[in-house]
Amino acid sequence: MTRRSADPPGSASSQDHPSYLELDRFALGAPGTLTTTAHVGACDRCRRHVESLREAPPIPPGLRDRLASPAASAPVSAVRRWLAWLRGPRIGAVGLAGAVAIAALLWVARESHPPRIEYDGAKGLPSVWIYVKHDNDLALWDGERPLEARDRLRMKIDPQDLTHVDVFTRDEAAGAGSPLAPIFDGRLQPGAVTTLPAAWQVDGNSPRESLIVVLSRDGVSAREAQRFLHDGAPAGVWLRRFELRRAAAAGRPPERAP
Amino acid sequence: MSPMAEPTHLAFDDAYRRVFPMILNKCRRMIRDAAESQDLAQEVFVRLWRSREMITDPRALTAWLYRTCTRLAIDRSRRRGRHDVALAAMAAGSDGQGAASPEQQSTSRRALAQVAARTPARELEVALLSRVDELGHAEIAEVVGISERTVRRLLVRFDERVRAMRATAGEGP
Numbered sequence: 001m002t003r004r005s006a007d008p009p010g011s012a013s014s015q016d017h018p019s020y021l022e023l024d025r026f027a028l029g030a031p032g033t034l035t036t037t038a039h040v041g042a043c044d045r046c047r048r049h050v051e052s053l054r055e056a057p058p059i060p061p062g063l064r065d066r067l068a069s070p071a072a073s074a075p076v077s078a079v080r081r082w083l084a085w086l087r088g089p090r091i092g093a094v095g096l097a098g099a100v101a102i103a104a105l106l107w108v109a110r111e112s113h114p115p116r117i118e119y120d121g122a123k124g125l126p127s128v129w130i131y132v133k134h135d136n137d138l139a140l141w142d143g144e145r146p147l148e149a150r151d152r153l154r155m156k157i158d159p160q161d162l163t164h165v166d167v168f169t170r171d172e173a174a175g176a177g178s179p180l181a182p183i184f185d186g187r188l189q190p191g192a193v194t195t196l197p198a199a200w201q202v203d204g205n206s207p208r209e210s211l212i213v214v215l216s217r218d219g220v221s222a223r224e225a226q227r228f229l230h231d232g233a234p235a236g237v238w239l240r241r242f243e244l245r246r247a248a249a250a251g252r253p254p255e256r257a258p
Numbered sequence: 259m260s261p262m263a264e265p266t267h268l269a270f271d272d273a274y275r276r277v278f279p280m281i282l283n284k285c286r287r288m289i290r291d292a293a294e295s296q297d298l299a300q301e302v303f304v305r306l307w308r309s310r311e312m313i314t315d316p317r318a319l320t321a322w323l324y325r326t327c328t329r330l331a332i333d334r335s336r337r338r339g340r341h342d343v344a345l346a347a348m349a350a351g352s353d354g355q356g357a358a359s360p361e362q363q364s365t366s367r368r369a370l371a372q373v374a375a376r377t378p379a380r381e382l383e384v385a386l387l388s389r390v391d392e393l394g395h396a397e398i399a400e401v402v403g404i405s406e407r408t409v410r411r412l413l414v415r416f417d418e419r420v421r422a423m424r425a426t427a428g429e430g431p
Contacts, residue, residue, distance in 0.1 A: 019393045021320055024280050030316035056275045066304050218337050
């Protein structure tokens with residue numbers, strides 16, 4: 001429960017109300033507190049808010065068209081959110097265990113042989129590193145090694161002065177013109193190296209798939225990214241395509257990244 | 259109400275009926291222009307539909323919606339060159355209209371524009387979630403993915419900006 005400030009303090013209707021977030025969760029049926037349930041039952045204002053969520057306006061005419069666009073309907077074919085598994089109370093324990101495991105793995109790797117690094121960039125330019133976790137082995141990807149189903153990917157980015165990252169995936173087996181599917185977008189701190197909070201798992205539905213990473217100042221749509229892949233990125237946009245070949249399809253020659 | 263356990267399996271109409279009013283309400287709280295808030299709500303819904311496989315419970319869904327709505331509103335505002343004045347006014351609880359004279363109103367609006375132009379997006383995001391959506395610190399931390407301590411620090415910083423603005427505009431404390 002949080003104190004809502006919409007009512008003037010001391011006014012007749014001033015009282016503690018659940019936040020809009022709490023009420024929205026209550027309306028969706030999320031497990032809530034007994035206090036929220038009791039409050040909504042007794043408070044006209046909060047009950048009206050919850051009831052208003054049951055009254056959907058007619059579906060706007062253009063909405064289905066927007067949803068029917070290739071980018072909206074294309075499934076994320078070969079990479080999926082791994083992070084979905086890390087939810088709820090497990091995240092703390094798993095995060096701690098993961099951090100310890102990663103530190104140990106990196107230490108062992110450093111002792112045995114230098115890590116292979118997918119480093120795409122130069123001093124003063126944005127850079128992307130891709131980490132691959134195969135079973136219990138974590139390594140920085142060299143951009144060549146074929147991946148196997150259930151390999152997990154994470155990405156670290158140095159955006160330089162750019163502020164937004166969009167990540168798309170494309171099924172290369174379906175042809176170079178196949179649509180891009182957005183799988184992540186978010187803001188970045190300029191000049192700060194950031195590990196994306198999302199992680200993905202190779203699922204093996206497609207033998208060849210690309211990850212397309214676009215750094216910009218305002219974000220780009222899938223359609224814009226597709227155009228930039230074809231025509232080249234304009235000033236203020238940095239784009240790289242990484243081809244993820246599955247181990248079974250490793251014999252095929254890779255396409256050149258733009 | 260039954261839990262929205264598997265949005266992945268929801269038909270489009272069902273997802274729209276259950277989620278769109280919430281998105282639209284959230285957008286209307288930030289954006290007064292009806293057409294603009296409707297358009298933003300549709301964009302958020304499209305993004306939700308694209309990401310539906312990844313969101314598997316109501317808590318994650320609502321956190322995602324609040325985060326995406328707020329960030330998209332800020333991004334749109336900046337992209338269109340409006341310098342976040344309207345959003346900053348919402349977060350600051352002042353749009354300059356309360357000033358006594360037209361001259362003071364003009365000064366107040368200029369000061370607000372400066373606040374908008376200088377406020378980092380993350381700070382504005384936290385201020386909007388706090389002042390417009392009236393979320394508590396723990397809820398904001400959950401939605402944005404930062405610590406409560408950072409939430410408090412960003413709100414203090416934003417309040418300092420607003421105080422400076424009010425001093426400049428002669429609005430009083």
